[in-house]
Amino acid sequence: MTTFFIHHQEEFLRSLITFMVVLILKFVFTKAVKKVAKLGDFNKVRTNLIIKYISIALTIISVAVLTLIWSVNFKDLGALLASIFAVIGVALFAQWSILSNITAGVIIFFSYPFKIGNTIRIFDKEIHKTDENGEETFVIEDIRAFHLHLRRRNGEILTYPNSLVLQKGVALVQTYNEDTQDL
Structure with a gap:
């Protein structure tokens, strides 16, 4: 087990940096959204919803970065992701209006008077x-x-x-x- 940590020391360091950057970005974006919400006198529930969307986006980005850091075999990962995206694609196509309403909700939060x-x-x-x-x-x-x-x-x-x-x-x-x- 110790040899694993020694051989992958660089990947662990990059992963740690990735986690730190994601935490900092989450903190900065959360502060920015809360400031916009305070200036616009928005509802707290709406503000928390936007913060949740930002957290989900940052999580997806960090997973993508971690797969690059750890040199995941893209052939195996490609087959897995193709299957997952095929199922998600069918589900999203069937529920396209839900996504458009969520996106519209974010736009309304930031720009509607x-x-x-x-x-x-x-x-x-x-x-x-x-x-x-x-x-x-x-x-x-x-x-x-x-x-x-x-x-x-x-x-x-x-x-x-x-x-x-x-x-x-x-x-x-x-x-x-x-x-x-x-x-």
Whole structure:
């Protein structure tokens, strides 16, 4: 066992460096996301979801780097990965809308001007019902990984996919004021 450690001392050192870099990157990215969330006054659940996505991405990258460091036989690994990706590819093709909603959720987190409590109008004729003013507005109840929870004026809750929020026009009608607790 000792000879194994002596012969692979360089790989262990590179692996240690990889782990340290990944930990530092995770710390830096987590701090950055939390700072963006604080500046944008985002929901803590949304912030933790983005941090989870970053952790998953860093884990995948570190596994790829470790396979290069340890000189894994790519012929054997290639057959294994081809089988895994074939199964994953079929599953992802069947669930493409889920991935687009997750991606849209990340985009909404970083770049959209509305947050929980805002009143919005969505320009989508399929959900469009007009009130006495001739327009349908929704209050954002929650922003999740896959969808928004919107409340109509009559109290009805609507679940609206994140990918459609990016595809349809959305107007910010009124912002939520925490000081007065009013819309």
